[in-house]
Amino acid sequence: MSKIEVTPGMFSQVELKPSLKASIVMAVAGLIVLLGFGVFGKPGDITYVWSDKREFVQLPSYVVNSMLFCTIIGVILLALAGLAFMLNRRSKVTPMWLIIIFGFLAIMALLGWLATGASQGVQMVFILSNTLVLAIPLILGGMAGIMSERVGVVNIAIEGQLLTGAFVSSVVGTTTGNLYIGMIAAMIAAGLLSMILASLAIKYLVDQVIIGVLLNVLVIGVTNFLHSAWVDKDRQHLNFPGTFDKIAIPFLSDIPVVGQVLFNNRITVYLMFIIVPVLWYVLFKTKLGLRARSVGEHPLAADTVGINVAKTRFWWVTIGGMIAGLGGAALTIGNVGSFGREMSGGQGFIALAVVILGRWQPIYVMLSALLFGFTIILRVWANQVSPGVPFDFIVMVPYLVTLVAVAGFAGKVRAPAASGQPYVKG
Amino acid sequence: MKLELRNITKKFGTLVANDNISLVLKPGEIHSLLGENGAGKSTLMNVLYGLLQPDSGEILLDDKAVKFNGPGDAMAAGIGMVHQHFMLIPVFTVAENVVLGHEPTSKLGALDVGAARKLVLEISDRFGFQIDPDAKIQDLPVGAQQRVEIIKALARNAKILVLDEPTAVLTPQETDELMEIMRGLAKSGTSIIFITHKLREVQQVADSITVIRQGKVVASPSPKASASELASLMVGREVDLDVKRKPAKLGGESLVIQDLTVLDDRNHQMVDGVSFKVQDGEVLAIAGVQGNGQTELAEAILGIRKVHSGSIVVSNKDVTKSTVREVLEAGLGYIPEDRKKDGLVGDFSIAENLMLDGSFTKPFAKGIQIDFPKRDEIAEDLIERFDIRTPSAETLAKQLSGGNQQKVVVARELGRDLKVLVASQPTRGVDVGSIEFIHEQIIAARDAGKAVLIISTELDEVLALADRIAVMYRGKIVGIVDAKTSREKLGKMMAGIAA
Numbered sequence: 001m002s003k004i005e006v007t008p009g010m011f012s013q014v015e016l017k018p019s020l021k022a023s024i025v026m027a028v029a030g031l032i033v034l035l036g037f038g039v040f041g042k043p044g045d046i047t048y049v050w051s052d053k054r055e056f057v058q059l060p061s062y063v064v065n066s067m068l069f070c071t072i073i074g075v076i077l078l079a080l081a082g083l084a085f086m087l088n089r090r091s092k093v094t095p096m097w098l099i100i101i102f103g104f105l106a107i108m109a110l111l112g113w114l115a116t117g118a119s120q121g122v123q124m125v126f127i128l129s130n131t132l133v134l135a136i137p138l139i140l141g142g143m144a145g146i147m148s149e150r151v152g153v154v155n156i157a158i159e160g161q162l163l164t165g166a167f168v169s170s171v172v173g174t175t176t177g178n179l180y181i182g183m184i185a186a187m188i189a190a191g192l193l194s195m196i197l198a199s200l201a202i203k204y205l206v207d208q209v210i211i212g213v214l215l216n217v218l219v220i221g222v223t224n225f226l227h228s229a230w231v232d233k234d235r236q237h238l239n240f241p242g243t244f245d246k247i248a249i250p251f252l253s254d255i256p257v258v259g260q261v262l263f264n265n266r267i268t269v270y271l272m273f274i275i276v277p278v279l280w281y282v283l284f285k286t287k288l289g290l291r292a293r294s295v296g297e298h299p300l301a302a303d304t305v306g307i308n309v310a311k312t313r314f315w316w317v318t319i320g321g322m323i324a325g326l327g328g329a330a331l332t333i334g335n336v337g338s339f340g341r342e343m344s345g346g347q348g349f350i351a352l353a354v355v356i357l358g359r360w361q362p363i364y365v366m367l368s369a370l371l372f373g374f375t376i377i378l379r380v381w382a383n384q385v386s387p388g389v390p391f392d393f394i395v396m397v398p399y400l401v402t403l404v405a406v407a408g409f410a411g412k413v414r415a416p417a418a419s420g421q422p423y424v425k426g
Numbered sequence: 427m428k429l430e431l432r433n434i435t436k437k438f439g440t441l442v443a444n445d446n447i448s449l450v451l452k453p454g455e456i457h458s459l460l461g462e463n464g465a466g467k468s469t470l471m472n473v474l475y476g477l478l479q480p481d482s483g484e485i486l487l488d489d490k491a492v493k494f495n496g497p498g499d500a501m502a503a504g505i506g507m508v509h510q511h512f513m514l515i516p517v518f519t520v521a522e523n524v525v526l527g528h529e530p531t532s533k534l535g536a537l538d539v540g541a542a543r544k545l546v547l548e549i550s551d552r553f554g555f556q557i558d559p560d561a562k563i564q565d566l567p568v569g570a571q572q573r574v575e576i577i578k579a580l581a582r583n584a585k586i587l588v589l590d591e592p593t594a595v596l597t598p599q600e601t602d603e604l605m606e607i608m609r610g611l612a613k614s615g616t617s618i619i620f621i622t623h624k625l626r627e628v629q630q631v632a633d634s635i636t637v638i639r640q641g642k643v644v645a646s647p648s649p650k651a652s653a654s655e656l657a658s659l660m661v662g663r664e665v666d667l668d669v670k671r672k673p674a675k676l677g678g679e680s681l682v683i684q685d686l687t688v689l690d691d692r693n694h695q696m697v698d699g700v701s702f703k704v705q706d707g708e709v710l711a712i713a714g715v716q717g718n719g720q721t722e723l724a725e726a727i728l729g730i731r732k733v734h735s736g737s738i739v740v741s742n743k744d745v746t747k748s749t750v751r752e753v754l755e756a757g758l759g760y761i762p763e764d765r766k767k768d769g770l771v772g773d774f775s776i777a778e779n780l781m782l783d784g785s786f787t788k789p790f791a792k793g794i795q796i797d798f799p800k801r802d803e804i805a806e807d808l809i810e811r812f813d814i815r816t817p818s819a820e821t822l823a824k825q826l827s828g829g830n831q832q833k834v835v836v837a838r839e840l841g842r843d844l845k846v847l848v849a850s851q852p853t854r855g856v857d858v859g860s861i862e863f864i865h866e867q868i869i870a871a872r873d874a875g876k877a878v879l880i881i882s883t884e885l886d887e888v889l890a891l892a893d894r895i896a897v898m899y900r901g902k903i904v905g906i907v908d909a910k911t912s913r914e915k916l917g918k919m920m921a922g923i924a925a
Contacts, residue, residue: 305527306498
């Protein structure tokens with residue numbers, strides 16, 4: 001039998017220079033830090049506080065001169081931008097480690113500049129742990145997005161699932177007096193909502209985006225109505241669940257900085273720690289995940305090897321919805337302690353963006369969600385330490401960081417091929 | 427394993443796709459299912475594979491009646507299918523595709539990639555396929571993808587293999603290799619159903635033949651039957667696929683392509699420094715196996731794909747950077763390779779489809795309005811001239827048969843005053859009657875002094891139409907040769923061996 005050539009890539013590939021987007025954005029950010037925060041920055045000192053006063057091991061605080069520190073960081077950032085530019089010119093894509101180092105340094109400079117002269121300094125533990133707590137709904141919403149888009153169903157209804165989870169956990173948690181029952185009820189309620197999405201999309205082939213939008217509007221309407229017509233009339237007995245107790249993991253929570261940020265949290269945070277890696281493992285390392293991804297890429301091919309497309313889609317969307325419900329519970333009994341009107345405030349939509357930024361991959365999606373969680377806490381914190389700074393500017397900066405990250409990813413982003421497409425047999 | 431289909435009937439609404447079809451497949455036999463596009467072959471096989479449920483009739487395996495509720499059942503019973511459109515997931519590796527649906531697992535439910543790889547290598551070695559189990563499908567050439575499909579079926583211990591139009595995407599050499607593989611499989615006891623409409627292949631490899639026409643079994647001729655016998659059984663009348671033509675009367679060079687390079691979406695050089703000229707009054711046919719850059723070439727000429735370098739001149743006007751509308755106004759007519767995707771709007775009426783490329787100008791537009799009486803008048807005229815079989819001009823395009831849909835596209839393009847016609851796969855998925863008609867129209871355009879560029883993967887079509895043949899391989903023109911060049915030589919050129 002004759003030989004058959006199977007060399008990958010039959011056609012020669014033209015090496016286009018990678019886009020200079022990333023290095024240009026980095027250079028601009030570097031200039032802002034160098035000039036804005038450094039050379040023409042604020043005189044005074046920055047105190048980086050690394051330990052909470054309650055902590056067992058106390059790390060010393062670092063005090064640096066603001067203008068000098070930001071000037072040095074600015075120079076380093078420009079050097080990194082230059083390095084990225086050189087790599088781009090040599091047809092290399094901006095490496096991930098470079099973007100991460102750049103992002104970290106830029107954020108430290110921003111925090112320092114904001115807190116220059118402020119007595120409380122830059123409270124790293126406060127900022128990081130709040131970033132984590134505030135990112136939980138986004139992360140879990142993002143996991144719901146991954147689970148449905150990976151099997152080919154566009155889930156616009158994450159917002160509604162979060163809101164459902166928030167409402168149900170609060171009300172059930174208060175009435176039963178048991179927050180765990182509240183949490184489970186939130187997951188069931190959001191799961192049921194997802195079942196509506198799943199069955200309309202899969203069985204009745206209704207346009208997925210339209211159902212998603214309608215479900216969101218429905219949930220906002222229903223929760224608003226129930227809130228003002230019922231729950232708000234007797235808050236003490238219906239909407240006053242409080243929050244889960246924080247659980248400090250023995251030994252681990254004693255590690256400086258990391259311990260306080262990661263290992264002294266509520267159950268919702270720990271569940272996230274479990275859900276994200278488990279989802280990653282299931283998606284990419286098990287047959288369950290292989291089958292799910294095949295359904296999202298090429299449902300007909302999956303069908304012809306005996307995989308039940310409708311069933312796979314239904315259960316992945318539903319379980320995803322339950323995880324989003326848990327994210328909703330994290331808003332109320334995992335953080336604030338009661339339900340407020342429309343308290344998800346668009347986080348379900350940000351979760352959609354986070355899914356794209358994280359390339360439909362659980363770990364990356366978690367990291368992207370943390371970036372957005374950071375923007376939320378930054379707004380609050382910056383207002384405290386530095387009331388004079390233009391609010392809009394602070395809100396903008398983290399998105400610039402996001403832009404750098406997206407530019408680094410550029411060209412690699414690809415959605416599951418059959419996402420949003422109904423599958424009809426025959 | 428012995429397979430028997432007994433009195434299978436499958437209806438879609440009023441259309442009877444399979445009408446009381448029976449056939450018997452003996453163990454180790456290559457049984458050819460011959461029929462035109464739309465004759466009901468694929469429907470029958472989807473019934474066998476459990477993708478469709480028959481309205482009546484039964485399937486027997488080794489004389490025992492079986493019922494398949496889905497492909498899973500059919501596979502478990504030992505039936506494997508290589509679909510015409512491959513059922514492979516482009517972003518998965520070969521090994522992942524092969525084991526999908528029956529994955530080996532190790533501890534913790536993890537996918538056992540090692541076992542999957544071994545399975546692929548074992549089968550691949552047994553039949554000399556030379557497939558890298560870790561290659562991603564999207565990086566493999568079509569011929570290799572087809573072997574992956576065969577491995578996929580064999581990995582499930584298929585005793586009966588259904589090959590649905592397997593040669594449509596292959597070079598003549600690859601086709602011969604596939605025939606070898608089929609004989610080898612049959613010798614090792616696998617029964618094969620070989621679906622095709624290509625007579626030469628049937629004569630080459632089949633042990634027995636069933637001919638299907640309009641959903642019915644019309645004959646079971648001997649494999650020794652002549653090609654013209656088989657053709658008239660398949661079509662139901664005498665067929666004459668030789669197009670009558672006058673000697674070419676050559677005029678000016680209306681289509682000049684110079685050093686053209688075109689990239690695909692992943693920056694592959696799908697068209698790589700291609701140059702050729704087409705003169706008025708001649709047909710230049712681009713032959714080659716699908717996926718060697720023909721699609722990108724056609725798209726670049728029309729202007730829907732960006733030109734990386736080089737130039738395109740249509741009747742003395744440089745259109746390299748022109749918009750589609752400018753290219754059309756320069757006198758280019760374009761028949762796309764996929765009429766459903768690029769040629770027609772399925773939910774528009776025939777009259778609307780016939781004015782798609784002229785909606786902004788006379789005779790269809792009157793100021794900012796559509797001139798409806800004029801549109802209908804032109805539609806009626808084109809339906810008449812191009813023999814479009816339709817109840818009315820208001821019928822939706824998607825309700826027509828493939829052949830009539832294609833005639834709508836041809837009518838629209840040839841209905842205008844053209845200088846150059848570019849036709850990509852002008853008769854793909856079209857019945858023989860329509861093929862004859864469309865070929866006549868193309869030759870009529872040539873005789874009327876238009877420059878015609880045909881892009882076709884069907885060597886028969888190339889030989890029927892061309893005055894000169896350019897063979898394309900991996901984005902390059904291997905050579906431009908006379909139309910009298912032998913099939914064997916063209917086949918070699920299609921595999922990249924220069925003339």
